[in-house]
Amino acid sequence: MTLTSASDAAVAEKFAAIPAMLDRTPALIARGGWLDCECLLGPVDHPFHISIRRGAIVDMTPAPVLMRSWRFAYRASPVAWAEYWQPMPRPGWHDLLALTKRKQATLEGDLHPFMTHLQYFKDLLALPRAHGRETA
Template identity: 70%
Template sequence: MTLSPDANAPSLVSRGRLLDCDCLIGPMARPFHAAIRGGRIVELTPSPLLMRSWRFSYRATPQAWAAHWQAEPKPGWHDLLALTKRGEAVLEGDLHPFIAHLQYFKDLLALPRQHFAAAAS
């Protein structure tokens, strides 16, 4: 997987400037281990990673990611917390860094929408 240059864009890094954590993010079966330092993703490694610690995990079904990344997602598929409410995503672990930096994670995980929108044009 290649990290989008937008993931470390100045506006996103600024929003997460106080965030330092390791987390699991991605599909249910094979999430990615992300190391975030000062709002910048410094490492993104596919699982399985044995004995690697993380603070929280946000994983969703492939269908949920596909719906979430549409240029204009339908209600209930547009928001990370809405996906957990639908049962299409799981949020577990120490939720403090996720909730304290919720807008950062919402913006980060919505970045693929730009590519879907460009492809649809």
């Protein structure tokens, strides 16, 4: 995905592939072995409700889902995701927390599961980077 093609639809397509990418990364699932949570992740306008059990994504449903709760939400602009997923992101676009500092992403809700498993979420949400290199 290039910056010019950075749209909610393109980002949603990449997000939809993350569970399959995670299934091919058993070390990352093991890293999240103590993680059970409901969260909202993705583009600002069209995030996904994601259920994680013992480090594996067991459900991923496009939002909004009526009466479905979440512990925390991490949402970013399509441009931020396109930059973050570059094989070698530029400084300031390379890290989830850097994106929030740039005001290109928001992190809200109960931050405890996110911060406790920060490296897991950084690696999980960076999976499309490696996938882009495999297909190139």
